[in-house]
Amino acid sequence: MTSYFPGHGPNSGDSPALSPLSPPTQRSSALSNRLTSVLSASYADSDIRDALETLSIRGIHNTAETRRQLRLDVQKEVVDSNAEIVRDFGKVAEQLKRIGSVITTLNQTCDEMRKHISLAKQDTTPVLEEAAALMAQKKDTETKQRLLVAFEKHFLVPEEDLMVLNSAEDPVDDRFFDILARVKQVHHDCEHLLGGENQRLGLELMELSTRHLNSAYQKLYKWIQKEFQSLNLEDPRISSSIRRALRVLAERPSLFHSCLDFFAEARDYVLADAFHYALTDAITGANGPSAGDRSVKPIEFSAHDPLRYIGDMLAWVHSTTVSEREALEALFVADGEELARGIQAGLNSEPWSRIDEDQEVTFDGHKALSDLVNRDLIGVSRSLRQRVELVIQGHDDPVTCYKVVNLLSFYRTTFTKLVGPKAQLVDLMQSLEKFTLGHFENLMREEVSTLSNDQLALAPPQDLSPPEFLLDALEGLVSLMKTHEASVRPDEECDTDSENKFTPVLRAAFDPYLTLARSSSEEIDDPTAQTIYRTNILLAARATVSPFEFASITHMNPLSNAISTLRTNLLDIQHQYLLDNSGLQTLLDALEPFSKSGRDSEQDSENEEKPEQKLHLADLTTLPAFQPEALVASSQQLDDFLPSALMDAADHLKRVQSASLIQSVTEDAVEAFCRDFEFVEGMIIAADEARGMTQVSLGTGGSVISGRSGRSTRKTTGEDDEEEKEDQWSLRSLFPRTTGEIRVLLS
Numbered sequence: 001m002t003s004y005f006p007g008h009g010p011n012s013g014d015s016p017a018l019s020p021l022s023p024p025t026q027r028s029s030a031l032s033n034r035l036t037s038v039l040s041a042s043y044a045d046s047d048i049r050d051a052l053e054t055l056s057i058r059g060i061h062n063t064a065e066t067r068r069q070l071r072l073d074v075q076k077e078v079v080d081s082n083a084e085i086v087r088d089f090g091k092v093a094e095q096l097k098r099i100g101s102v103i104t105t106l107n108q109t110c111d112e113m114r115k116h117i118s119l120a121k122q123d124t125t126p127v128l129e130e131a132a133a134l135m136a137q138k139k140d141t142e143t144k145q146r147l148l149v150a151f152e153k154h155f156l157v158p159e160e161d162l163m164v165l166n167s168a169e170d171p172v173d174d175r176f177f178d179i180l181a182r183v184k185q186v187h188h189d190c191e192h193l194l195g196g197e198n199q200r201l202g203l204e205l206m207e208l209s210t211r212h213l214n215s216a217y218q219k220l221y222k223w224i225q226k227e228f229q230s231l232n233l234e235d236p237r238i239s240s241s242i243r244r245a246l247r248v249l250a251e252r253p254s255l256f257h258s259c260l261d262f263f264a265e266a267r268d269y270v271l272a273d274a275f276h277y278a279l280t281d282a283i284t285g286a287n288g289p290s291a292g293d294r295s296v297k298p299i300e301f302s303a304h305d306p307l308r309y310i311g312d313m314l315a316w317v318h319s320t321t322v323s324e325r326e327a328l329e330a331l332f333v334a335d336g337e338e339l340a341r342g343i344q345a346g347l348n349s350e351p352w353s354r355i356d357e358d359q360e361v362t363f364d365g366h367k368a369l370s371d372l373v374n375r376d377l378i379g380v381s382r383s384l385r386q387r388v389e390l391v392i393q394g395h396d397d398p399v400t401c402y403k404v405v406n407l408l409s410f411y412r413t414t415f416t417k418l419v420g421p422k423a424q425l426v427d428l429m430q431s432l433e434k435f436t437l438g439h440f441e442n443l444m445r446e447e448v449s450t451l452s453n454d455q456l457a458l459a460p461p462q463d464l465s466p467p468e469f470l471l472d473a474l475e476g477l478v479s480l481m482k483t484h485e486a487s488v489r490p491d492e493e494c495d496t497d498s499e500n501k502f503t504p505v506l507r508a509a510f511d512p513y514l515t516l517a518r519s520s521s522e523e524i525d526d527p528t529a530q531t532i533y534r535t536n537i538l539l540a541a542r543a544t545v546s547p548f549e550f551a552s553i554t555h556m557n558p559l560s561n562a563i564s565t566l567r568t569n570l571l572d573i574q575h576q577y578l579l580d581n582s583g584l585q586t587l588l589d590a591l592e593p594f595s596k597s598g599r600d601s602e603q604d605s606e607n608e609e610k611p612e613q614k615l616h617l618a619d620l621t622t623l624p625a626f627q628p629e630a631l632v633a634s635s636q637q638l639d640d641f642l643p644s645a646l647m648d649a650a651d652h653l654k655r656v657q658s659a660s661l662i663q664s665v666t667e668d669a670v671e672a673f674c675r676d677f678e679f680v681e682g683m684i685i686a687a688d689e690a691r692g693m694t695q696v697s698l699g700t701g702g703s704v705i706s707g708r709s710g711r712s713t714r715k716t717t718g719e720d721d722e723e724e725k726e727d728q729w730s731l732r733s734l735f736p737r738t739t740g741e742i743r744v745l746l747s
Contacts, residue, residue: 264375272379574669583637590625
């Protein structure tokens with residue numbers, strides 16, 4: 001770009017010496033100042049550098065003329081540049097004037113256009129407002145049309161669908177359930193319509209849908225009843241439509257339970273009829289008579305055998321119950337959750353159907369199944385009760401009755417696991433079991449009562465063995481215990497805290513006979529025979545009860561205690577037998593006054609011999625039993641007894657029917673006999689010592705060798721009578737047997 005000021009101004013760098021206005025007096029100083037300024041100037045200064053550069057561009061030579069004309073040339077150039085600028089701005093001003101006129105024209109045109117627009121706006125405003133209103137109306141109409149189409153599609157069911165829902169001629173199929181589900185959804189969605197300002201439409205639609213739903217549920221209810229009449233439960237593939245219909249009908253609890261009642265009544269009739277045919281006519285199934293194996297006889301053919309007859313009936317009932325439960329599981333257990341949800345929804349829609357408003361009602365499929373099976377078997381249970389009671393009442397064998405009790409107990413446990421502990425079949429088994437057990441106890445009481453009046457049967461046998469009636473009763477008791485043992489489950493055996501169920505049987509079939517046998521022993525006058533007879537009775541009773549733990553728990557201890565008491569009596573009898581047959585009893589009777597004092601002397605801690613006791617023992621020879629003849633006879637009797645004492649003692653108790661008991665009693669009696677003999681021996685030795693005898697023996701030729709304390713003499717039979725009476729014999733010499741010998745001989 002060309003600069004309009006190529007040079008500098010008058011003061012830009014000219015020296016004051018060049019100025020014509022400078023006075024001559026100042027020229028020297030000015031020159032010196034200039035020189036000083038020039039000399040002091042730095043050529044690195046940007047202004048000087050620019051000035052020099054400009055001079056270099058112009059090609060000006062440093063001459064005097066040039067220096068004189070430089071200022072003028074610079075000013076001229078400035079003037080020329082200013083003139084050129086003025087010309088250029090003149091052109092600009094001319095263009096601006098032209099633009100101003102154009103703007104003025106545009107303003108005028110705009111004003112005119114505003115006027116025309118204002119007039120047009122005034123004319124078109126009503127039309128635009130009317131068009132906007134029409135567009136809004138069109139939009140509202142289209143929205144309402146879409147709402148109406150959606151409303152009709154959701155809330156209105158076509159007439160042909162309603163005919164399927166209500167008409168009895170149309171089948172209950174998938175289409176029926178789909179339409180029913182849609183109507184239920186419409187009925188549910190009507191609740192949202194009731195929340196608006198205008199509730200009339202919601203009420204009308206709800207009333208209409210309710211009417212259609214009631215009609216549909218009634219149709220479904222009648223259809224299920226019809227299907228139940230022809231339903232074959234023996235077919236493992238029960239129709240899926242019935243299961244679906246039950247799930248849907250559960251939403252109406254009143255209809256659902258009514259339908260179940262109808263089904264239970266129908267099945268009750270069918271099963272009762274089938275039970276009748278099984279008893280009297282032919283092989284049947286759960287749905288009635290069928291063409292089975294005609295070679296199999298009806299159950300009534302075994303009515304003469306109560307156990308088999310009742311067992312066959314219970315087996316049929318159990319088989320039918322299992323079949324019925326398996327068949328109905330598909331209806332209630334497989335779809336139990338859906339049924340529970342349906343019933344809960346029905347209770348919410350029909351709150352008046354609740355039995356207890358505060359109680360939470362939940363559907364249990366297994367419980368409903370068990371209840372329905374019980375209701376199906378009401379007629380069978382009634383017939384079974386009548387027949388079992390009739391058979392039991394007409395039978396008089398207690399063992400068979402108790403076997404029936406165990407059979408009923410087994411089936412009670414089985415039915416408890418199958419249909420629950422509160423089922424009617426379980427109650428039936430309990431009542432029949434109680435009835436049969438009561439009849440069993442009555443039979444036992446009647447038999448005992450009859451037996452108690454038969455004196456011939458109660459008479460003890462000659463060999464003192466247990467009476468025949470007791471053996472028969474024990475034999476029957478063994479059969480009862482074996483029957484009970486076979487029927488007891490392992491878990492019951494392990495449960496020690498549970499009540500012993502066999503105790504009532506023992507009280508009815510064992511205790512009365514044992515009491516009769518004991519009372520019959522009172523007819524025996526001989527105490528020994530009576531004791532042996534009672535012992536044999538208790539031994540037979542204990543031998544019968546002991547192998548069975550459940551029976552011995554309650555009766556073993558009393559029997560053992562009674563036998564222990566009788567053993568003590570037998571020991572006394574055997575002991576007395578030994579004393580009597582050995583002759584020792586005579587000596588013991590004679591020593592009875594001395595026995596207490598003798599025992600007191602043995603218990604004396606210092607064992608000091610008292611003078612008065614010595615004198616007392618010395619008088620022992622004055623007793624008749626200790627006279628020489630009597631004492632020798634007693635010694636001889638003892639010698640005769642000892643060789644066969646054990647055999648004789650065992651033979652004395654040979655009628656006791658327990659060799660081990662005889663042996664133990666005899667051993668204890670022998671031990672007691674030895675102690676008694678030891679006492680007699682001790683008394684004899686003490687009496688001899690009290691008389692001063694240390695040794696006495698019989699010599700040859702009738703001489704007596706005797707000894708006294710401090711001397712030893714031999715006398716003949718012709719010497720002094722008084723001294724002979726004192727010295728010719730001693731008690732020990734006349735009764736020489738020792739306790740050691742007795743123990744050896746009786747061992």
